[in-house]
Amino acid sequence: xxxxxxxxxxxxxxxxxxxxxxxxxxxxxxxxxxxxxxxxxxxxxxxxxxxxxxxxxxxxxxxxxxxxxxxxxxxxxxxxxxxxxxxxxxxxxxxxxxxxxxxxxxxxxxxxxxxxxxxxxxxxxxxxxxxxxxxxxxxxxxxxxxxxxxxxxxxxxxxxxxxxxxxxxxxxxxxxxxxxxxxxxxxxxxxxxxxxxxxxxxxxxxxxxxxxxxxxxxxxxxxxxxxxxxxxxxxxxxxxxxxxxxxxxxxxxxxxxxxxxxxxxxxxxxxxxxxxxxxxxxxxxxxxxxxxxxxxxxxxxxxxxxxxxxxxxxxxxxxxxxxxxxxxxxxxxxxxxxxxxxxxxxxxxxxxxxxxxxxxxxxxxxxxxxxxxxxxxxxxxxxxxxxxxxxxxxxxxxxxxxxxxxxxxxxxxxxxxxxxxxxxxxxxxxxxxxxxxxxxxxxxxxxxxxxxxxxxxxxxxxxxxxxxxxxxxxxxxxxxxxxxxxxxxxxxxxxxxxxxxxxxxxxxxxxxxxxxxxxxxxxxxxxxxxxxxxxxxxxxxxxxxxxxxxxxxxxxxxxxxxxxxxxxxxxxxxxxxxxxxxxxxxxxxxxxxxxxxxxxxxxxxxxxxxxxxxxxxxxxxxxxxxxxxxxxxxxxxxxxxxxxxxxxxxxxxxxxxxxxxxxxxxxxxxxxxxxxxxxxxxxxxxxxxxxxxxxxxxxxxxxxxxxxxxxxxxxxxxxxxxxxxxxxxxxxxxxxxxxxxxxxxxxxxxxxxxxxxxxxxxxxxxxxxxxxxxxxxxxxxxxxxxxxxxxxxxxxxxxxxxxxxxxxxxxxxxxxxxxxxxxxxx
Numbered sequence: 050x051x052x053x054x055x056x057x058x059x060x061x062x063x064x065x066x067x068x069x070x071x072x073x074x075x076x077x078x079x080x081x082x083x084x085x086x087x088x089x090x091x092x093x094x095x096x097x098x099x100x101x102x103x104x105x106x107x108x109x110x111x112x113x114x115x116x117x118x119x120x121x122x123x124x125x126x127x128x129x130x131x132x133x134x135x136x137x138x139x140x141x142x143x144x145x146x147x148x149x150x151x152x153x154x155x156x157x158x159x160x161x162x163x164x165x166x167x168x169x170x171x172x173x174x175x176x177x178x179x180x181x182x183x184x185x186x187x188x189x190x191x192x193x194x195x196x197x198x199x200x201x202x203x204x205x206x207x208x209x210x211x212x213x214x215x216x217x218x219x220x221x222x223x224x225x226x227x228x229x230x231x232x233x234x235x236x237x238x239x240x241x242x243x244x245x246x247x248x249x250x251x252x253x254x255x256x257x258x259x260x261x262x263x264x265x266x267x268x269x270x271x272x273x274x275x276x277x278x279x280x281x282x283x284x285x286x287x288x289x290x291x292x293x294x295x296x297x298x299x300x301x302x303x304x305x306x307x308x309x310x311x312x313x314x315x316x317x318x319x320x321x322x323x324x325x326x327x328x329x330x331x332x333x334x335x336x337x338x339x340x341x342x343x344x345x346x347x348x349x350x351x352x353x354x355x356x357x358x359x360x361x362x363x364x365x366x367x368x369x370x371x372x373x374x375x376x377x378x379x380x381x382x383x384x385x386x387x388x389x390x391x392x393x394x395x396x397x398x399x400x401x402x403x404x405x406x407x408x409x410x411x412x413x414x415x416x417x418x419x420x421x422x423x424x425x426x427x428x429x430x431x432x433x434x435x436x437x438x439x440x441x442x443x444x445x446x447x448x449x450x451x452x453x454x455x456x457x458x459x460x461x462x463x464x465x466x467x468x469x470x471x472x473x474x475x476x477x478x479x480x481x482x483x484x485x486x487x488x489x490x491x492x493x494x495x496x497x498x499x500x501x502x503x504x505x506x507x508x509x510x511x512x513x514x515x516x517x518x519x520x521x522x523x524x525x526x527x528x529x530x531x532x533x534x535x536x537x538x539x540x541x542x543x544x545x546x547x548x549x550x551x552x553x554x555x556x557x558x559x560x561x562x563x564x565x566x567x568x569x570x571x572x573x574x575x576x577x578x579x580x581x582x583x584x585x586x587x588x589x590x591x592x593x594x595x596x597x598x599x600x601x602x603x604x605x606x607x608x609x610x611x612x613x614x615x616x617x618x619x620x621x622x623x624x625x626x627x628x629x630x631x632x633x634x635x636x637x638x639x640x641x642x643x644x645x646x647x648x649x650x651x652x653x654x655x656x657x658x659x660x661x662x663x664x665x666x667x668x669x670x671x672x673x674x675x676x677x678x679x680x681x682x683x684x685x686x687x688x689x690x691x692x693x694x695x696x697x698x699x700x701x702x703x704x705x706x707x708x709x710x711x712x713x714x715x716x717x718x719x720x721x722x723x724x725x726x727x728x729x730x731x732x733x734x735x736x737x738x739x740x741x742x743x744x745x746x747x748x749x750x751x752x753x754x755x756x757x758x759x760x761x762x763x764x765x766x767x768x769x770x771x772x773x774x775x776x777x778x779x780x781x782x783x784x785x786x787x788x789x790x791x792x793x794x795x796x797x798x799x800x801x802x803x804x805x806x807x808x809x810x811x812x813x814x815x816x817x818x819x820x821x822x823x824x825x826x827x828x829x830x831x832x833x834x835x836x837x838x839x840x841x842x843x844x845x846x847x848x849x850x851x852x853x854x855x856x857x858x859x860x861x862x863x864x865x866x867x868x869x870x871x872x873x874x875x
Contacts, residue, residue, distance in 0.1 A: 071243035073209030078236035079184040080213035092320040105177040111818025113185025118811035127194045132245030134187040139237035141180035148176045196803040199796040200733035207726035214718040221297040227273025298401035325377035330415030342553035358384040360487040369442030374430030400427040432708025468605035473503035486531040499597040505581040519564040601836040677806040680858035685813040687851035689820030694844035697828040720781045724788025732793035747852040750790035
C-alpha cells in the first residue's frame with residue numbers, strides 16, 4: 050500500500066495475504082445469494098417480484114460505497130473492517146431465512162389492503178437489502194483502501210462472481226434452497242476469517258465464534274421449506290405439509306400434491322405459478338380409449354379438458370408421429386398413445402418432472418414414459434426443434450411457457466421464444482404435408498398475427514385462413530390449430546362433433562368453434578388480423594398489442610397498451626377471452642405484470658437522493674474540484690449502464706445458440722464474468738505500457754460488439770449442426786473478447802481517480818452500482834420497444850460517452866497515473 054493510500058485511509062494492519070481469496074469468496078457468496086433468492090421469490094411470491102432481489106442487490110452494493118464515502122472510518126484497520134462487514138453479511142443472510150418463511154406478503158392484496166401489505170413489503174425489501182449492503186461494504190472497503198491493486202482485485206471479484214453463478218445450478222438441487230442460503234452465510238464467515246486472520250481480538254473473536262455456532266445449529270436443523278403466502282391458481286402451495294414429493298430443479302421448484310380425487314395428482318411449478326397433473330392410468334390403452342372422455346366428480350378422468358386430445362383424436366388410427374413440447378405430467382403423451390401414435394417425442398425443460406414421472410410416480414401414470422413408442426428428452430422445445438430433421442404429423446404445445454425468473458435470466462424481462470415468428474416458421478417446417486400444429490394458450494389475436502407472418506414467409510401467396518381453426522378451451526385459453534394442408538369441410542365437421550356437448554358430458558366448460566374457414570364462425574375474426582404486415586391503423590385502435598413478436602423482440606406477454614378494464618366488442622376486435630386474460634392481472638391502477646417496472650422506477654428516483662444529491666453536498670463541503678467529480682460521475686455511471694445492458698441482452702440472445710435457458714445463462718454469466726476478470730488483470734499491463742491510451746479499449750469493444758450483432762444470425766445458423774457441448778464452447782468463444790473488453794474500463798477509471806481524487810472512489814463504486822439499477826430498467830424498456838439489437842447499440846453508445854468522460858477526467862491536473870510498484874503486490 051503506497052504512502053498516499055496510508056495518509057488517506059489509515060495504516061492497514063495485519064496480514065493481507067488472504068485479501069484476494071477473501072474478496073473472491075464474498076463475491077461468489079453474493080451472486081449465489083442473489084440467484085437463490087430469485088428462486089425462492091418465484092415460489093413464495095409472483096415471479097416478476099424476483100426483480101426485487103436484483104434491485105436490492107445492486108442498490109445495496111452501491112449504498113455500501115456511499116456509506117464508506119460519508120463515513121470513511123479511517124481509524125479502523127482495513128482487514129478488521131472487512132472482516133466485521135463479512136460477519137454482518139453472514140448474520141443478515143441467516144436472519145433473512147425466518148423472515149422469508151414467516152412474512153405473509155401478497156402482491157395481489159397490495160391494492161385492496163395497502164396499509165396492511167405495504168409495511169410488509171418494506172420489511173421484506175429491507176431484509177433483502179441488508180446482506181447486499183454488508184457485502185457491498187466489504188467490496189467497497191477493499192477496492193477503496195487497496196485502489197493501487199484494483200486490476201488484480203477486480204479480477205478476483207469477477208472470477209468469484211462467475212463461480213458463484215455456476216453454483217446456483219446444482220446447489221439448490223443437491224441440498225435445497227434453505228441450506229444453500231446457509232452455505233452463503235458459511236462462505237461469508239470464511240471470508241471474515243480470511244480478512245481478519247490474526248487481527249481478530251476481543252469482540253471480533255466472540256462474534257466469529259457466535260456465527261460458527263449459529264451455522265452449526267442451522268445445519269443441524271435441516272433444510273427450510275418456503276411457504277407460498279401468495280394465492281396461485283387457487284391453492285397455497287410450497288410446503289411439505291401439502292406436498293408428497295418436492296424437488297428444487299435448476300429451472301423451477303416442483304411439488305407433487307394429492308388433491309384428494311383419487312385419480313389425479315397436481316404437479317405444481319414454483320408454488321403453483323404453473324401446474325400440470327399426473328393422471329392415474331393402469332397401462333390398458335384399449336380401456337382408456339373407451340373411457341377417455343369420462344367425467345368423475347365433474348372432473349375429466351384422463352386429462353385436464355378434452356381439448357387436450359383434439360389433434361390426436363382427429364389423427365386417430367393413422368399412426369402419426371407426434372412431438373409434445375412441454376410433456377410435463379404426461380396427459381398429452383397419454384392422449385397421443387391412446388389414439389394411436391406410433392412415436393412420441395416428449396420434450397420437457399424441467400428435468401425434475403421427468404424424474405418424478407419415471408421414478409416415484411411411474412406406476413401411478415402407467416409407465417407411459419417408459420413405453421417403447423416414447424422418447425423422453427429433457428430439453429427446451431425450441432432448441433430441440435432447431436436441432437432435429439424429423440417431421441411430425443402432430444406438434445402439440447400446451448401453455449408451457451415458463452414463468453421461472455432464472456429461466457429468463459433472473460430478470461424482470463420475460464421473453465417467450467416459443468411465440469415468435471421464427472418459432473412458428475420452425476413449427477410449420479417440421480410438419481408433414483397434412484400435419485397439425487396444436488397450441489393451447491391465451492390471447493389468440495397475437496398468436497394469429499404471429500403465425501400469419503411466419504406462414505407468409507414460408508408459403509407466400511397461400512391463404513393462411515384456409516389452414517387455421519380456433520376453438521375455445523376453458524377460462525381464457527383457446528385451442529389454436531394450424532394444418533399444413535387446407536382444412537376440409539369434413540374435418541371441420543369432425544371438430545364440431547368433438548366440441549358438441551353430446552360428445553362428452555363435461556359440465557364445467559362450453560366448448561365452441563371460434564373460427565373456421567368458409568364457416569359462419571369466420572366472421573368472428575376481422576379480416577385485418579390476417580394481413581401481413583399488420584395494418585398500422587389496426588394496431589392503433591386496439592387496446593392491446595397485436596404486432597408479431599420476433600426473436601429480436603420476443604415479448605409475447607407484453608400485451609397491455611392501456612391501464613384499464615377491457616370490454617369485449619361484437620366485431621371481434623376485443624375477444625372476450627382476451628379481455629378476461631388482461632383484466633385478470635389488473636388490480637385497480639396496478640397491472641401486476643408491470644409491478645416490477647413501477648417498483649424499479651420508483652426505487653431509481655428515491656435512491657438517486659442517496660447516490661447523487663447527498664454525495665454532491667458532501668463533495669462541495671470537502672472542497673473537491675468540479676473538474677474531477679463531474680467526469681468521474683459520468684464515467685462510472687455510463688459503465689454501470691452499459692455493462693448491465695450488455696449482460697442482459699447477451700443472456701437472452703444466446704438462448705438461441707445454446708438452447709436450454711439454464712445452460713445458456715450459466716454459459717453467458719460465467720464467461721462474461723471470468724473473461725471480464727481476465728480483462729481487468731490484463732489492463733494493468735496495458736496501462737503500464739501505453740498509459741492513458743489504454744482507454745482505447747472502449748472503441749475496440751464498440752467494434753467487437755457491432756461485429757457480434759451483425760454476425761449473430763450466422764453464428765446461430767452455424768450452431769444448428771453442433772451438439773450441446775460444442776454450442777456452449779462456440780458461445781463462450783464468441784463472448785470472451787466482449788467480456789475481456791468489458792472488464793478493463795472500470796479498473797482503468799479507478800486507477801485514474803486514485804491519482805487525482807481518491808476520496809471519490811467509494812462514490813464511483815456507488816454510482817456504478819446505482820446506474821446498474823437504472824440500466825436494468827433501461828434494458829427492459831428498450832428491449833421491449835426497440836428490440837435486443839438496438840438496445841445493444843444503446844449500450845455501446847453509453848460506453849462511448851464513458852470514453853470521452855475518461856479523457857476529460859485524465860486531463861484534470863494533467864498528471865498521469867503513476868505505475869504500480871512491485872513493492873505493493875501481494
